[in-house]
Amino acid sequence: MTTTPRTTSRTTAPTATAALLPPLTGIGVGGGSAAGPVARMAAPPALPEPRAVAPDDAPAEAAAARAALAAVAEDLEGRAAAADGEAAGVLAAQAMMAADPALADRAAALTTEGHDAAHALDAAFGAFRASLVAAGGYFAERTADLDDLRDRAVARVLGLPMPGLPDPGHPYVLVADDLAPADTAQLDPATVLALVTEGGGPTSHTAILAKVLGLPAVVGCAGAGRLAEGTRLLVDGATGTVVPEPTAGQVAEAAAREEERRRAVARVSGPGRTADGHAVGLLVNLGALPELPAAAAADSEGVGLFRTEFLYLDRTTAPTAEEQRAAYRNVFDAFAGRRVVVRTLDAGADKPLPFATAPGEPNPALGVRGLRTARRHPALLDTQLAAIAAAARDTAADVWVMAPMVSVPAEAAAFAEQARAHGLRTAGAMVEVPAAALRAGQLAQGCDFLSIGTNDLAQYAFAADRMLGSLAGLLDPWQPALLDLVRTAAAAGAAHGRPVGVCGEAAADPLLALVLVGLGVTSLSTAPACLPEVRAALAAHTLDTCRRLAGLALSASDAETARTAVARAAEAARATRTAEPEQTPPAAEAAARTAPAG
Known part of the structure; x- marks a missing residue:
């Protein structure tokens, strides 16, 4: 992941517009910081006057x-x-x-x-x-x-120039209302220093790919539309701030912070641990086979979320058991000796399938999706579990399965029973709706582990469509109400001896990772590029500090207040620890040697 501050040597005089603009704020993603001149997306082609066609x-x-x-x-x-x-x-x-x-x-x-x-x-x-x-x-x-x-x-x-990414001939900060998926997919980190979009949210294509590429990015940034071409910006993906025409001192300060963060990341490797040795599983998310080489090469303890929808999308019929078995086996072999958590088919809502999804549902996000699809098409789930079990035989990977969109305890228990009937020893449930979080204790009694999907959990908790950029603030994973649901689920898992992980975008934020661990989460799964900074953040803070940070976030009135309070407290704790002589208590040494990552 790119953590070194990046700037371009191009200099521009402050524009009149920039001089009037205070720092802008949005949702920071991607991490790191960068400074450079604005380049805006090419304007859409203008339609000429209509021609009458004979x-x-x-x-x-x-x-x-x-x-x-x-x-x-x-x-x-x-x-x-x-x-x-x-x-x-x-x-x-x-x-x-x-x-x-x-x-x-x-x-x-x-x-x-x-x-x-x-x-x-x-x-x-x-x-x-x-x-x-x-x-x-x-x-x-x-x-x-x-x-x-x-x-x-x-x-x-x-016959007009194709719209899309600009090419000014030098590195730049890309500013847009939002980015089309085709443009986002073509971003070159060697040219694009950072991203700033007025639209978009924490789960948008822009945000997700910024994390994958390690680009500093600020999405949902009100006022970005007023940033003129050539205006020099300082973009901080950690704090979500955009400073027009920064001073040399501000750029130097940001560069110093990035250098320190780069050194901290380089110092830590291996299993996730807090500073006092508390184990936190660090895993990767995997969504398609082309991602497999990079995911397998990452310094992780396995896969915390293996999305299987790629096998089903863009097809008119479901993949056969043999097609599935071959794909799953490729993943299991690549992660020999490590855990692979397979999420069964999450069809419906944002992933409609002609052979599994009923057309015309008035609100697909609240309809038949995830595990509910098995009610209408039970053979889909049965075939998939059989294929996973067949691929898991004679593999050195530790294969777990989990069901998406579990709403009530009976669903979790029935899924676990069905998985075990196929020979799959470890079966869990995803916590993506408030009902599941509120009854997480009963869910945990019927299965082996819980995995919290913060993206959907936020959507349902706040009645806010996760695809609607104008509601991005409600979907901010720092929302205290969302963190309350995470705490509830984590506490219920602990009470029943069940590990509870987070596999949503929240796990990619190093600062929020501290809060999640303080809330009782036992593992974090995210894009491979995000793991080094999460690992470094954990290594710099004790479990007790994480719990204190979690308390600050829970007591905050809103997401921004929570983020600011935790950032200040975490920096103070890190500075205090750095100033103290380094020593490892005997109990922490023992924990580091023996504690398993949940």
């Missing part, structure tokens, strides 16, 4: 519209083939949308009504966009994809 000319306009869509799809397919991991999946999904024959047919039909190719494409995308907005949830989130495809197709048919 009936005889309609076929040519229709052909032009189809050709533009095909060219966009081909370009995205090529970029997907050259990419890997999450970027490849994002680009491939966009290519499929551009190649949708229904979209091309709609644009062609509009040309017969007298529209020129550019306006036919614009109207066709507009109709599809309205449908997605009306559907809400996952579908509404895909409007950003459609807007990007519309811009690309219109630019192609008009």
Whole structure:
């Protein structure tokens, strides 16, 4: 992960706009800090005045519209083939949308009504966009994809420059209202120093990929739209602050902090431990096989969240048991001797499947999703558990399974019983809805472990769509009410001798990791690039300090107050510990040698 402060030698005089702007704040992701000049996303292509199309000319306009869509799809397919991991999946999904024959047919039909190719494409995308907005949830989130495809197709048919990432010829801080998935997937950390977006939230594509790339980023940053091209910024992904036209002293101070953090990260490796030897399992999230090499190479204790949806997406039928077994075995072999926690199919809501998801649900996020899918299609879960068990045989990996979207204790117990019937020894439940957190003790009695998904738990606790950027503040994982639910689940797990992990985006924040451990969480699972800083943060603080920090966060009135109070207290505790002679109590030495990571 990039932790060294990065700046560009380009200097710019403060603009009038920048001089009037105070520091901006948003949600910090990605960690680290960087300084450099603003470069903004290229503007979408402007539509010319409509041209009346005679009936005889309609076929040519229709052909032009189809050709533009095909060219966009081909370009995205090529970029997907050259990419890997999450970027490849994002680009491939966009290519499929551009190649949708229904979209091309709609644009062609509009040309017969007298529209020129550019306006036919614009109207066709507009109709599809309205449908997605009306559907809400996952579908509404895909409007950003459609807007990007519309811009690309219109630019192609008009012969205009393709919209997308700027290329000013020097490193820059990318500023945008939001980033389309195709653009986010193509970010080059050698050129893009940091990201600032006015929209987006902690679970957006921008936020997730910023963490993967190790880029400092601030999303949901109000006022970012007023930052002029060339304005020099200091972006701090840890604090979520953006300083226009920083002084040399501010940049130097940020650089010093980054250098200290870099040294702290380099000093620590191996299993997660607090400063006094309390074990905290540090694991990676895995969402697709192209991510496997980097995930397996990470200094982790295994996989805390193996998302299996990649096997099911973009298909008209479910994968066979043998297809699944082969994919799972690849992962288990790569993590021989380590734990792999497999999440069973989480279909529905943001991952609709034609063979598993009922169309037309008025609110998919509150409908048949996750484990509930097994009620309608029991063979899906049964086949998957059989495939996982078959792949786990004769492997050196410690294979666990867990069910998503568990709501009541009976579901957890039934899932665990079904998993054990297939020969899977360790079965758990995800805590993603408040009901599961509030009855976590009863859930723990029926299964072997609990795993908290903070993204969905926040969505349901605050009745805030996790895909809606305007509600990003409610979805901030520092919200004290969310942390209360985490504490409840962790305490219930401890009372029944069950490990309780966190596998949501909250686990990637080194400062929040301290709070989570203080709340009783026994393991943290996140993107591989985020583990070094989380490990270093734990090593710099005792368990007692983590508990004190957790108390500060819980007593705060809101997320920002919690974050600020914990940051100040953690820095004071770190400074005090650094000033003291280093000594390891005998009890801590024993704990470090023997304590297992939960």
